[in-house]
Amino acid sequence: MLGASASPRQANSKVNLILLAITYLLYFGQLGVLVPYLGVFLDGRGFSSQQIGELFALITITRILGPNLWASMADKSGKGLAILRLGSLLTVSTFCLVFWLDGFWGLTLAFALMMMFWTAVLPQLEVLTLNCVASDPSRYSRIRLWGSVGFIILTIITGKAIDISSSEAPIYVSAVVLLGLFLATLFIYEGPSKAKSQTTEGSIWRKANTAPFILFMCSAIFLQVSFATYYGFFALYTRDLGYSGQTTGLLLALAVAAEIVIFLLAGKLIKIFGLKWILFISIGLTAIRWYVLGVAAEYLWILILSQIIHAFSFGMHHAASIKFIHDYFGQAYQSRGQALYISIAFGFGGAVGNYASGYLWQQGVGSYQAFLFSAVTALLAALFLLGVPAKRMSH
Missing domain, CATH: 1.20.1250.20 (MFS general substrate transporter like domains)
Incomplete structure (x- = not known):
């Protein structure tokens, strides 16, 4: 299986670090497509501004539940790369429902499911990257920077695509980017994780x-x-x-x-x-x-x-x-x-x-x-x- 049983050398290799940079580029590139242009897409589908606000509110609620749910699964299983791949696969799969579903509740369901699985990606990617560059932590910022580059590139491309085609352009760009993101995760090697030096007792609420x-x-x-x-x-x-x-x-x-x-x-x-x-x-x-x-x-x-x-x-x-x-x-x-x-x-x-x-x-x-x-x-x-x-x- 791709990425399984990786040695520290494989995880730390130039090819693996480039793949991690590409994954960041595609992840934040997707944000550069949907965050600014989802409203344009929904407006083109005939949604009122109140409906757009309500849809955004409903899918944003998944950001309350999602991160904690996936983080708990990753911590208990110790399989961060598997969670990353699963989250990426389910994200692109559920996102593609927008090509078949229409209306307020249909699109709300598609985007809410996509967002729920989307929240699995970044936390695991961050942990995986930090483990891969453990021998030289300064490389993390150089890899992470490609996320901002991806956001800039995809934001400009999508804006131009809307000019050339229509308000439907963001969902086609998103589908390609999300598929690319999932494919990139298949070739990543997982670095050795750091063992926890201590167990923590007590409650965070105090x-x-x-x-x-x-x-x-x-x-x-x-x-x-x-x-x-x-x-x-x-x-x-x-x-x-x-x-x-x-x-x-x-x-x-x-x-x-x-x-x-x-x-x-x-x-x-x-x-x-x-x-x-x-x-x-x-x-x-x-x-x-x-x-x-x-x-x-x-x-x-x-x-x-x-x-x-x-x-x-x-x-x-x-x-x-x-x-x-x-x-x-x-x-x-x-x-x-x-x-x-x-x-x-x-x-x-x-x-x-x-x-x-x-x-x-x-x-x-x-x-x-x-x-x-x-x-x-x-x-x-x-x-x-x-x-x-x-x-x-x-x-």
Whole structure:
């Protein structure tokens, strides 16, 4: 069987590391197709903006359950590569239901199933990659970088494909990318996993049930609520304003490029300003970003500036949040702390935001109200952080 019984040398080989980079490229490339353009596809199928918001909310709920379910299976079985392959196969299989199913509940079922299996992919890919580069951890960032490259390439390609063909283009591109992702996993070798040095007893809730963490999570939830208008309707918004699909693709690629740059600077900036104020500044800039998108997006330079701010809205905030979780929970609860953060903030916050923004959007008539809602929820996210003493976020 491909990838079975791999020696450390095989797992660490140049070919295997290239395959891992390709897998990252395809995984994040798929996000570059669906995250910005799923709304365009659904709009083309005759969905109202409220239906689009409701569908997004329903499929986002799987992000609450999925990561913990798959992580538990991988931990108990010790077969991360098998889980990765199974998740990839089931993802492409269930996604292809969109070619036969139609209507709100049919497409909701297809995308919800796809998302449930999709959540199995990245955690196992991360663990597998870290094990393969254990002898030289610096190579991880060079492999992971290809994920951002994939997002940029596929976002631009899909935007152009919509211009050339129709709003159906994203599902055809997605099917090809997901099939490629599954095929790539078949040829990956699994590195030797690290044995756990200690067993952990006790509950994570004792650590989580404290004011600093609760305030941090409230802030993270409200920030993800604020992102829903952008994730769900940005491509439709720019189309309604007269921008081409290719221009939208380039704008989305610019945001990811800015994100890459800020990741390289994040460590230094966190040392200078501290976690609390980096998070606060990032969220404050995000609130400004959403407001100017709502009032002045007809000016291309405003759109360009708002996409550059994505470096802080997502890149810097994510880097600082991951570091806070890492430091706050310590080695004993690190993994479960990250899972808790992703499940609640992105799952619950994303679902609430998707439902609200879909209700407010009203086929574009309510675009100002939707972005104003996003700006206000981002401000609330910043206010929650003010209640956390800076010293409590430093360890």
